[in-house]
Amino acid sequence: MLRHLIPYTPHDAHAPDGRRRRAPGRWRRPGRMRAGAVCTAAVLAAGLLSACGGGDAGSGSTVTVGVGSNIFELPIRLAEANGYFARQGLKVKFVTLTAATGISALESGSVQFLNDSPTDFASAVAQHVPVKAIAADGVGNPLGLIVGTSFAKAHGLTAATPAAQVAKALAGSTGGASSSNTKAEAGLFLKAYGVAPDGVKWVSLPTPAADKAALKSHQIDWFTTSEPAPLQIQAEGDGVVVADATKVPVWSNARTGYSEVVVARSSYLGQHAATARKFATAVQQATASMNAHLDSPAVQAVARKALPGVPAGVLSSSLRLVDWPARATMTPAGWRTALTFINSLGALPQTAEVGAGDWTNTYLP
Numbered sequence: 001m002l003r004h005l006i007p008y009t010p011h012d013a014h015a016p017d018g019r020r021r022r023a024p025g026r027w028r029r030p031g032r033m034r035a036g037a038v039c040t041a042a043v044l045a046a047g048l049l050s051a052c053g054g055g056d057a058g059s060g061s062t063v064t065v066g067v068g069s070n071i072f073e074l075p076i077r078l079a080e081a082n083g084y085f086a087r088q089g090l091k092v093k094f095v096t097l098t099a100a101t102g103i104s105a106l107e108s109g110s111v112q113f114l115n116d117s118p119t120d121f122a123s124a125v126a127q128h129v130p131v132k133a134i135a136a137d138g139v140g141n142p143l144g145l146i147v148g149t150s151f152a153k154a155h156g157l158t159a160a161t162p163a164a165q166v167a168k169a170l171a172g173s174t175g176g177a178s179s180s181n182t183k184a185e186a187g188l189f190l191k192a193y194g195v196a197p198d199g200v201k202w203v204s205l206p207t208p209a210a211d212k213a214a215l216k217s218h219q220i221d222w223f224t225t226s227e228p229a230p231l232q233i234q235a236e237g238d239g240v241v242v243a244d245a246t247k248v249p250v251w252s253n254a255r256t257g258y259s260e261v262v263v264a265r266s267s268y269l270g271q272h273a274a275t276a277r278k279f280a281t282a283v284q285q286a287t288a289s290m291n292a293h294l295d296s297p298a299v300q301a302v303a304r305k306a307l308p309g310v311p312a313g314v315l316s317s318s319l320r321l322v323d324w325p326a327r328a329t330m331t332p333a334g335w336r337t338a339l340t341f342i343n344s345l346g347a348l349p350q351t352a353e354v355g356a357g358d359w360t361n362t363y364l365p
Contacts, residue, residue, distance in 0.1 A: 061089055063279060066097040066105055066114040069307065070226065071318055072260040073115050075137040078302045079286035088278035103129060106265055112272075113279055114263045118338045119181065121261055122352035132269060133261040133359040135280045136330050137287050140322035141256040141341075143185060144230030145243035147222040148215050152240040159234075159241055166242045167193035174201045176211040176223035184345035186224040188250045189243060215239055227318035228310050235311050245321055253323050257337030259330070261359070273363070280363040283328055290324035329361045 067073040077094075079085050085092050097105055097114070103124045106114045115137065124131050145166070147157055155169040167190050177183035187197035203220050205211050211223040216238050224230075224243075233239045245251040262283055269276050290299055295316065303315045310318075335354050342352045 062091040062093065063112045063275065064093045064095055064110065066095050066102050066111040066116075068098065068102075068115065069096060071142065071228065071303070071307070071322060072117075072138045074299070074303055074306055074319070075283055075286040075290055075324065076115055076262075077306050078289060078299060079282040081302050081305075082286065082289065082298060084282035084285045085279075088282050090275070090278050090282065103131065103263075106131060106263065109265075109268075112264060112268055112275075116261055116263045118259055118261060118335075118354075119342050119347065119352070121263055122339065122342060122354055123348060124263075125354055125358050126348070126350060126352065130266040131263050131358075132266050133263050133330065133354075134269070134276060134361075134363045135262040135283050135328035136259040136325060136334070137262060137283050137328055138260045138322050138324055139258065139334075140253045141185075141245045141251050141258045142227040142318060142321035143182070143224055143243075143245055143248075143251050144227050144241045145186065145189065145222060145224045146215070146230040146233055146239040146241050148218060148220075148239050149237065150218065151221040152242070157240060157242050161242055163189070163243055163247050164193045167195045170222065171195045171199050172201075173221040174203060174219075176203050176205050176214050176220040178205045178207050178211050178223070178225065180347045181345055182224045182226075184347055185251065188344065189224075189248050192248070192250050212238075227321055228307065228314045231314040231317055232310055235314055255337075256341040257334050258341060259334060259338055261330070262328075269363070276363045277365075280328065281365045284364055287324050287328050288326045290319075291326045294319055294324065328364055330359050332356070335359065 065076060067076060076092075080092050080094075095105070095111055097111070099117070099120050102114050102116060102120060105111045107129060116133075121131070121133055147155075147170075151173070152158070157166060157169055170190060175183075175186060177186070183202065190197050190200070203214065205214055205220075205223075208223075208225040208229050211220070211225060212229065212233055214220045215223060215233070222239075227244070230239070230241045230244075234241050243251075245253060245256075249255060262280065264276060293299060299319075300312065300315065303319060304310070304312065307315060339352050339354060342348065
């Protein structure tokens with residue numbers, strides 16, 4: 001599921017669509033390959049030059065980090081740009097991965113750390129993959145619901161239209177869905193205002209880019225995905241963002257607890273605890289910097305480099321939809337909130353559970 005090289009967003013790409021059950025209590029991604037094949041695929045997809053299983057940093061200074069092309073990777077990018085990794089004696093190589101290749105690359109040793117969504121992490125835990133979350137570097141559900149300009153005009157919708165009025169206007173419309181996650185999240189919004197999701201005609205599309213094309217050609221009336229895509233479409237004049245996490249309580253950061261996490265193999269953590277501490281320390285310094293200086297030139301420059309082509313105003317607005325924590329610690333309450341939200345979507349084939357042994361704050365300063 002390489003998404004045809006289209007950069008992925010946290011909600012579209014982390015939805016484990018179509019996964020098959022393995023045995024009671026366990027399930028796998030489609031086409032899950034044996035360890036050797038997984039390593040080969042991860043190396044080819046990511047452009048890595050190291051051999052499988054040979055990438056651990058040990059006491060050395062270089063680690064490889066799996067990231068996605070979305071706003072949640074910015075703390076790690078900022079840690080490099082501001083020299084936080086360098087001050088810890090670490091050199092970092094970035095590899096862009098998708099939800100389909102992230103955990104596999106981590107398992108094979110092609111990457112030592114992975115910036116992952118709680119949905120994908122929970123799915124790995126359900127498969128008994130020996131991984132552990134060691135830091136949380138961004139809390140948020142930066143969704144945007146964008147309607148086409150002609151639909152907005154016909155229904156009198158603007159960015160200021162109350163959420164309840166927006167939901168009622170969507171009854172009987174045609175919505176695009178590029179993942180089970182975003183479709184379910186749109187459904188939560190509709191149900192919150194008394195509109196049945198089944199009353200919408202849904203068109204399944206492969207990527208948010210395909211959603212955008214369908215919106216522009218009037219094949220769909222609206223779709224939902226993570227920012228900055230909806231705000232960028234609005235800036236280009238092809239739609240109006242009529243709902244987001246600040247306007248829709250069921251999407252709010254407080255209600256979803258959706259926290260991006262830094263993940264590593266349990267075996268790697270056991271062998272290279274000092275390296276893990278250095279990495280987690282640098283990530284926390286970066287999240288704290290974003291918390292205090294979100295509009296600073298340094299943060300904005302990192303955002304422009306990580307998400308090229310996105311207008312500065314769109315980037316700034318998108319960044320504000322995420323809570324960048326002053327500390328990267330995780331809590332039982334935070335995980336309960338996130339798992340309640342994940343399970344409400346019905347996107348996983350079984351109830352998501354993350355226990356106390358699946359995450360730790362041990363490596364944070």
